Each structure stands twice: as C-alpha cells, then as structure tokens.
Amino acid sequence: xxxxxxxxxxxxxxxxVMERAKKEFxxxxxxGCGIIELSHxxxxxxxxxxxxxxxxxxxxxxxxxxxxxxxQGGASLQFAMIPMSFLPKDSFAEYAETGHWAExxxxxxxxxxxxxxVASSKNTNYDRIPEIRHWHPSEDAAYxxxxxxxxxxxxxxxxxxEGAAPLVADMSSDIMSRIVDTGKFSxxxxxxxxxxxxxxxTLVVIKNSFAAKAAEKVPAMLKYSTYIExxxxxxxPPTFGIYMLALVTDWMKEKGGLPAIEKINDTKSExxxxxxxxxxxxxxxVEPASRSKMNVVFRLPSVDLEEKFVKLxxxxxxxxxxxxxxxxxxxxxxxxxxxxxGVEKLIDFMNEFESKNN
Amino acid sequence: xxxxxxxxxxxxxxxxVMERAKKEFxxxxxxGCGIIELSHxxxxxxxxxxxxxxxxxxxxxxxxxxxxxxxQGGASLQFAMIPMSFLPKDSFAEYAETGHWAExxxxxxxxxxxxxxVASSKNTNYDRIPEIRHWHPSEDAAYxxxxxxxxxxxxxxxxxxEGAAPLVADMSSDIMSRIVDTGKFSxxxxxxxxxxxxxxxTLVVIKNSFAAKAAEKVPAMLKYSTYIExxxxxxxPPTFGIYMLALVTDWMKEKGGLPAIEKINDTKSExxxxxxxxxxxxxxxVEPASRSKMNVVFRLPSVDLEEKFVKLxxxxxxxxxxxxxxxxxxxxxxxxxxxxxGVEKLIDFMNEFESKNN
Numbered sequence: 001x002x003x004x005x006x007x008x009x010x011x012x013x014x015x016x017v018m019e020r021a022k023k024e025f026x027x028x029x030x031x032g033c034g035i036i037e038l039s040h041x042x043x044x045x046x047x048x049x050x051x052x053x054x055x056x057x058x059x060x061x062x063x064x065x066x067x068x069x070x071x072q073g074g075a076s077l078q079f080a081m082i083p084m085s086f087l088p089k090d091s092f093a094e095y096a097e098t099g100h101w102a103e104x105x106x107x108x109x110x111x112x113x114x115x116x117x118v119a120s121s122k123n124t125n126y127d128r129i130p131e132i133r134h135w136h137p138s139e140d141a142a143y144x145x146x147x148x149x150x151x152x153x154x155x156x157x158x159x160x161x162e163g164a165a166p167l168v169a170d171m172s173s174d175i176m177s178r179i180v181d182t183g184k185f186s187x188x189x190x191x192x193x194x195x196x197x198x199x200x201x202t203l204v205v206i207k208n209s210f211a212a213k214a215a216e217k218v219p220a221m222l223k224y225s226t227y228i229e230x231x232x233x234x235x236x237p238p239t240f241g242i243y244m245l246a247l248v249t250d251w252m253k254e255k256g257g258l259p260a261i262e263k264i265n266d267t268k269s270e271x272x273x274x275x276x277x278x279x280x281x282x283x284x285x286v287e288p289a290s291r292s293k294m295n296v297v298f299r300l301p302s303v304d305l306e307e308k309f310v311k312l313x314x315x316x317x318x319x320x321x322x323x324x325x326x327x328x329x330x331x332x333x334x335x336x337x338x339x340x341x342g343v344e345k346l347i348d349f350m351n352e353f354e355s356k357n358n
Numbered sequence: 359x360x361x362x363x364x365x366x367x368x369x370x371x372x373x374x375v376m377e378r379a380k381k382e383f384x385x386x387x388x389x390g391c392g393i394i395e396l397s398h399x400x401x402x403x404x405x406x407x408x409x410x411x412x413x414x415x416x417x418x419x420x421x422x423x424x425x426x427x428x429x430q431g432g433a434s435l436q437f438a439m440i441p442m443s444f445l446p447k448d449s450f451a452e453y454a455e456t457g458h459w460a461e462x463x464x465x466x467x468x469x470x471x472x473x474x475x476v477a478s479s480k481n482t483n484y485d486r487i488p489e490i491r492h493w494h495p496s497e498d499a500a501y502x503x504x505x506x507x508x509x510x511x512x513x514x515x516x517x518x519x520e521g522a523a524p525l526v527a528d529m530s531s532d533i534m535s536r537i538v539d540t541g542k543f544s545x546x547x548x549x550x551x552x553x554x555x556x557x558x559x560t561l562v563v564i565k566n567s568f569a570a571k572a573a574e575k576v577p578a579m580l581k582y583s584t585y586i587e588x589x590x591x592x593x594x595p596p597t598f599g600i601y602m603l604a605l606v607t608d609w610m611k612e613k614g615g616l617p618a619i620e621k622i623n624d625t626k627s628e629x630x631x632x633x634x635x636x637x638x639x640x641x642x643x644v645e646p647a648s649r650s651k652m653n654v655v656f657r658l659p660s661v662d663l664e665e666k667f668v669k670l671x672x673x674x675x676x677x678x679x680x681x682x683x684x685x686x687x688x689x690x691x692x693x694x695x696x697x698x699x700g701v702e703k704l705i706d707f708m709n710e711f712e713s714k715n716n
Contacts, residue, residue, distance in 0.1 A: 011397075018383065072430035074593045198596070200430060200559075219442075221438055
C-alpha cells in the first residue's frame, strides 16, 4: 500500500531524494563506501557541504554579507545560543509569544537576560499571529525574536515586523517553503527535519555584522563565529544529515526553486482549507489570516470521531495525522515533500469520512 | 574494486549494517516510509531508541544506577557541557594532557573554572600515556578527565586511574572496542562516528549520583538531567543516527559482544604492530606500552615515501591512511568494523611496498 506521511517532523522526504540516497547508500560516487562512512575532510564530503551551502544561498537568495552554517542540537539549542551571544546584561530582547516553541525560546531567553513580550496570542489559545500593525517593538532591543510558523497551532506569519531591532526567526517548520526576503533578517535558524532533511542538522543563516556583535565569553561550540570561521567544520559535523540536505536542496532547485515550491504549497494548503471552510463537520480553529500553509490543523465534532478518523486514515495509508498531544485534534503537515496527489487523496478520504460519519 | 576504509572518522561501518540500512532505507518494517522520515514519538522510532539503549547497557554491562543518553554536538560539546555542570567556581578539575583532543577539553575546562594538569606527555610529543603510577590525582578534585584513546597520536590507556575524584572519560575513539569496567567511571562520552555509527550522535553514560551534583543554572539543552529525565527525547533527537547506532550495536551483540570484539581487535592490532616492529622501513613512534589498538600510526623513511605510500595504497583500494595533518605520517584506523581481512590485505600491501621501495 502506498503511504502518505503527514508527520509534523521528522517528516517525509521527496521520493526522488530517498531513492537516490538508497541507490548510493553503500557506494557513493564509486568510492566503494557510503558517504556516511567517509571523512568530513575528504574530497567527497567537501563537495557535499559546499554544494549544500551553495544551494541554500541560491534558493534563499542570501546576500553576500551573510554566513550559512550547519549546526547540531535543533532549534532548542538555538533558543539558548542566541541569548548567550546576543543578549547583553544591560539590554533586553523582545519575543513574540505565538505558541509552544516560542514559549520555549522565551524561557531560554529569560535564563540569560531580560525578555519583553512584544506581542502574544496566548489569551486566544494561540489561534493567530498577533496583528503586526499593533505591535510596538523597541528599536533599541538587542533583537526581536519570532517563530515564523507554529507547528502545533497551525499558524504562520504572512508578513514580518520591520524597521525595529535585528530580526531573529525560528523558521524550523516553514524554511524554504516560500519566498522570504532574507536580507530583512539578522538570523534565521531551522531544524532540518521538516523541509530540509533528517533531524540532527540545524541550518543557521546569519548576517556577519550581527554575528560580530556577539559576546566574546562563549564556549567554542556555542559560538556562531566558530561555525562561520571554520565553515561548519570546527569538529565533525553530522555528515549524513548535511548530505541529505544537499540532496533535498538539489531537488528543490530542480523543481524550480522557491517560486515554484511556494506555488504548489499554496495550491496544497488552499485545497485543504477550502474543504474545511465548506464543511460543517470539519472545523479549523485558526483565525483565517494566520493560517499555516505547512501545518493544517482541524477538529471534528467529537474526540471520539477524531480518534476514529486517525485510526481509519492510518489503515488507508495516511499516517502522522494526529494533532500534537498538547492540543488534540487533527494536523496535516504538508511540507515541501508532500505531493499535491497526497493532499488530494487526503481530501477524498476526508469527504468520504464526513459522508459516512456526519 | 573492493575498498578498505581506514579513515579515522567518520569511518567504515560493518558491511552487514550498511546492507541492512540500505535494504530498509525507503520502507522501514513495511511502514511505507524510511525510518529517517518517521516521527521521533512514533512506535517505530520508540522501539529503535529503546533497543539502542538496551544494547548499550548490555554490551557495556552498565550498572543500574547509570543513565544512557543520546546527545548531539560530538565530544567537542561535551568539553563545554562537563565543566558547565560539574566544575564549581570554588573547586578545580584535573585533566590528563595526552593529545590534541585532551588539549581541547582542557581549554574548554579552563573557560569555566580552575583546571590542573594531573599528567602530561606533551614534552615527548604525546608519544605515550603518562605512567599512571606516577600520577598524583587529588581526591577532592571535582572530577578527573582523561581521553582513553588519542586518535591523532595513536596512544591508548591500557589501565585507568583509580580511587581519586569522579572519573570522566572521552572514549570517542575506543568506545566498546574492549571490555571496560563502566562502574569505575562517573561519566563516559563518545562521538558515535568511529565505533558506533555516523557522526551527529554522542553517547553519554552517566552515573545518576554524579549527574545529581550538576550546577542548577544550566540551559535546558546543555543539562544532563534534561536528557536523563526525558530519555533523550526532550527535543527531536538525530533519529537516523540513533537508528544506525542500534544496528551497529545489534551487530556487536551478534558478533559475541565485547569479549569477542576485543579479541579480534587484539589480533588486528598485534598483526600490524608486528610488522612495524620487525621492519626497519616502517617505524612506530609510539612508546610500546601506550600503543593504540584503534589507530596504528607509523612513519616511513621519508615524507616523499609516505606520500607515495598513501597514493599507491589509495589506488589499490586502501583509503584514509594519511596521518592527521598536524603530525603527518601514516595512520591506519582499525575500529570494530574493520575486518581482519582488511588488516591482512593492508599488511600484504605494506610488505610489497617495503620490498619495492627499500
């Protein structure tokens, strides 16, 4: 049976990428070894990491005065590394509170210094991104931190705050899913396991002039300059993960880059929201202007029906649809690798389920 | 051409493991997805991480009052995490200085507090492990840190200091290559990329009563208790790396566990040292009592001959033999996955090379 994987992350990778990685798994470019077995300082991996960086630069149209780094520890380690480097004792940082991971970032920020909440949708159960025109960010904050897509609550920024302090964004769950003006951010970071590859690699895109403002007294492995200066090769990087990221970004370029990917992501998410809006059986709890194109969350008339839905869906090959344990309901994560076919098949299933259970 | 990979790390993995991972790469246990694409909270990965821990516990015969954790960032991040948690301002830690990575650990230790060098072989160019009976470790040190195998210099501890402060060991390059009494250590850590799997996973084995002594004011991702309490699932772990580690430790168990593995490692390294000692062409710069069974380093009569050796060896399928750039010479890394056949073939090549170039 063909399986459609709607997991929130680690999530499905493009079929072509998986096939290619499988094909060369034990014999990479006729080296007689898998890339997973080769030295991070050898010619094969050097080509891989350089290509990965080049692909990221091209796809995100990254200005020359930015560095691209591959780190470990996921977004959660960035939550600590950012304030450790960029939140001086005599300053403060501003954070937008838009969900579970934003809260986690705030908690780590507070661990290191003063944090101000510039905007929050906690009171409405994180059903939206607070309207940016009502924010009053300080120009003298050390930085302004946002979470561009909130995986659990299914919300996403469709524009970004401008003109205030250096903008720092956790883009773990929507990186390279759409065109974003990288030049407006001082630091973008993302765990790879949703749109870019396997878990265990963190992509960091950082403006060099911002990196230069970092505190000096930071341990080597937690210092952005270590990765910038050593081209992410200060110590052994997660080579296989970076290789997979290179393959995924190759695939994105073949697909036509972010303009083409954004278009198909629009089509996929619109198709899903259309059925949610047309139905009285399915309900999307997210305020329309804040809806995520990556994680489409919805409810059914009862928890029992939701359980039945998840179970039956799984039996028919649609996996990973259970909402996050903290909020319940259903969540269809439709990252770049999810095909339009997969979304259409899910919609067929939803229609059938509704007609049988309404 | 069959290739024998003597790379110091990332290094070769057992052929059986590579074949199995390839076979199920796109369809893990008939799930329709690769394990790399599945949620870290799903039933498939839960079984994997639990099996990985169980295998590690069995193989290393780990006492019940120890925790087994899977982290990221390699040994280099441990260099900082250890003093961050275990080196209070009013105390000191002792480190044995036995090579490049020991130096790196010392440097990070000094970043956080007072470090004393309990023993050093720096004066003899790290050609040995300082004789333990001449050490005078303090019982009241916060901990005593050693590097059990020095990859670059080809040295290895064949016994360990006892009865002093809590013993902490970087075992990155000889973990599970031999029987070690885990109960004598308070903390053992190892990057996986030599004996355990791919880069991007760090194995940590920690005594719970030692973990309990950690400083409280440490960021979540850098705190050992976070990994202990959340069973390494506080955030998304490097799932594919942990899966590979589970396969490698399965393989080790099938081979007969550490007694059998140690025996074959003895045979492999003895065969190599035998030809080095019998030859006037090849020379091992390491003091005999400190020789590593994992990284066998040697010199040829000239740098030109060494270059010729590496080049010709590569042409005949022996890769990764070039010594570390900081010391030059030749290094044959013969971790668990290297077969006796590979070592024998290398010896044949060495004999032939000697007879043609002497």
